[in-house]
Amino acid sequence: MNQQADRLVPSATRDSDWWRGAVIYQIYPRSFQDSNGDGIGDLLGIAQRLPHVASLGVDAIWISPFFKSPMKDFGYDVSDYCDVDPMFGTLADFDILVQTAHRLGLKVLIDLVLSHSSEDHQWFRESRQSKDNAYANWYVWADAKPDGTPPNNWLSIFGGSAWQWEPSRCQYYLHNFLTEQPDLNFHEPEVQESLLNTARFWLDRGVDGFRLDTINFYVHDAQLRDNPALPPEKRNPITAPAVNPYTWQNHLYDKTQPENLAFLRKFRALLNQYNAAAVGEVGDDQRGLEILGEYTAGDDLMHMSYAFELLSDKVPTPDYITEVMNKIAEVAADGWVCWAFSNHDVPRHVSRWKLSDGAARCFSTLLMCLRGSVCLYQGEELALPEAEVAFEDLQDPYGKRFWPAFKGRDGCRTPMVWEPGHQNGGFSQGHPWLPVSHDHLNRAVSTQEQDPAAILHHYRRAVAFRRAHTALAKGDIRDLGTEGSILHFVRTHGDERIFCAFNLSPDPASMAMPEGNWRQIGADLGSAGAAPDGNLHLGPWQPALSVRVP
Incomplete structure (x- = not known):
């Protein structure tokens, strides 16, 4: 094609x-x-x-x-x-x-x-019939303990034992989720x-x-x-x-x-x-x-x-x-x-x-x-x-x-x-x-x-x-830290450096800008810029986004 x-x-x-x-x-x-x-x-x-x-x-x-x-x-x-x-x-x-x-x-x-598959999958319909059919080993089967209880203590995410008894084989099968979702045997x-x-x-x-x-x-x-x-x-x-x-x-x-x-x-x-x-x-x-x-x-x-x-x-x-x-x-x-x-x-x-x-x-x-x-x-x-x-x-x-x-x-x-x-x-x-x-x-x-x-x-x-800045999509993250309610870090890719700060709080917060020459970006996202005193003064739930200028 x-x-x-x-x-x-x-x-x-x-x-x-x-x-x-x-x-x-x-x-x-x-x-x-x-x-x-x-x-x-x-x-x-x-x-x-x-x-x-x-x-x-x-x-x-x-x-x-x-x-x-x-x-x-x-x-x-x-x-x-x-x-x-x-x-x-x-x-x-x-x-x-x-x-x-x-x-x-x-x-x-x-x-x-x-x-896992559905119990209605053809593979499981065959597998559950006997211990010697073509799909017999495609799911996780195990014998009961001598007292008839499940093979071990594994539990299902959906509640109860992760094992379900199958009368046709007189064995248990594994299901990590619903009993109708038998686990496939990846050892096969x-x-x-x-x-x-x-x-x-x-x-x-x-x-x-x-x-x-x-x-x-x-x-x-x-x-x-x-x-x-x-x-x-x-x-x-x-x-x-x-x-x-x-x-x-x-x-x-x-x-x-x-x-x-x-x-x-x-x-x-x-x-x-x-x-x-x-x-x-x-x-x-x-x-x-x-x-x-x-x-x-x-x-x-x-x-x-x-x-x-x-x-x-x-x-x-x-x-x-x-x-x-x-x-x-x-x-x-x-x-x-x-x-x-x-x-x-x-x-x-x-x-x-x-x-x-x-x-x-x-x-x-x-x-x-x-x-x-x-x-x-x-x-x-x-x-x-x-x-x-x-x-x-x-x-x-x-x-x-x-x-x-x-x-x-x-x-x-x-x-x-x-x-x-x-x-x-x-x-x-x-x-x-x-x-x-x-x-x-x-x-x-x-x-x-x-x-x-x-x-x-x-x-x-x-x-x-994000798409406009390769540093955000594919770059590294550096200088990760916190200042009270502010999370801040720098994303880098090649020569691009983007400083990101987020006030994750309903109250105003402040922090000093990192050293260097930074230009505010992301104004349409509500981004704050540095104040004349060189600090960031962020309102509730406000980001600050800046790019490093050479």
Whole structure:
């Protein structure tokens, strides 16, 4: 195909480093745009709304799973890796989406869920039948203990044991998530090859790369050793809520095994053939950044890895951000981080951190100045708060399991709001799968487009500012420090030096400018300049951005 031939042009003729510092817009397809009135977003709906995404100035889109699935976990339980679920459309619709994105200058990343499949996948339907069929070893099977209990103490992120009894084999199978999501056995070479072929299928179809779900869950300890207990004072609930006893274990053996690196190298070698890139999601409460550093070191593993530190409930104070950045410098100096404040799994950050409009603007500017790539979650550019979803409207099994202590993920997954005067915010002409939040309607895209002071325009300016300065997109970070409520650092690339300071407080604050000749930039982002006394006097939630003048 011409498209494929174009993708195999030697990388020297193209920007093989396009992913470094890229701004990626995450689309949750069920909730972005419904094109056929069934109340569920779809691929043609995404294609219809891509001009809005392109208008933000972002580099790429990341589309959450749209593969065939029984939807027990809304697409993260895949029953056919190489086809589109009918609720989202067809492969032809996907081709239209990719062509539209490329025409608008957007690269396309899709979400591959390789650690586990659906129980409805043909591989598992065969595997569970007996111990001697062609797929018998494609999933993680183990005998019961002599007393009939599970093989070890591993727990599921979604609650309870990570093992489910299968009467047909008289064995347990491993599921790190729902019981309907059996874990694939990466110790089986045929499994690895089949999953690589899955990636190849989509690369041949024109995608520019992948977001890889739960990459440190791929390989389990072959000896099935018990995880040790974790003392209460060391529990750090990031990948699971505090009410879930999953956080009570030190997960040494159910994930993050050394054999995983060999598979990631195979995956990277395949990506290199297409000049494609991948961002991996590392889920670990204790060693997340260290694993991130291991998985992105050098040029033969992951291009970048998704960090959870700014997806937590902890409000990012100057001291906390400095702590995180220093830790990255220590354990991931040769790696590359992908930052996000919000996604489809956590409450929206405007609500999570209780941000005012001014604070939301300041944090959006900060995000564009951090070292690493960036993910924006649909609706983030509108400063959408977390939606309230009544129990009777809940769809997420995670929320139903732990309600009301943990309300699940539906509050960040409600439909995108496009037009306040149209049914369901312009998302659908039918009954939406989750209710449209009334609190969102006055923040709809069309409303903010008409308001020059709306935060939507601020996001566009912040993305443009990042793209205008190579030091922000691809450079190093130096001289990181705090001055009271002010976080400050310098981004460098070649001869370009950009000083960044952020008053992360509702109160005014001051600090001295660093030595040298600096010129104020970013005025349209509310940036302050140095006063005649040589100091910065920052108002509440105000940034200060300056470029070094030779």
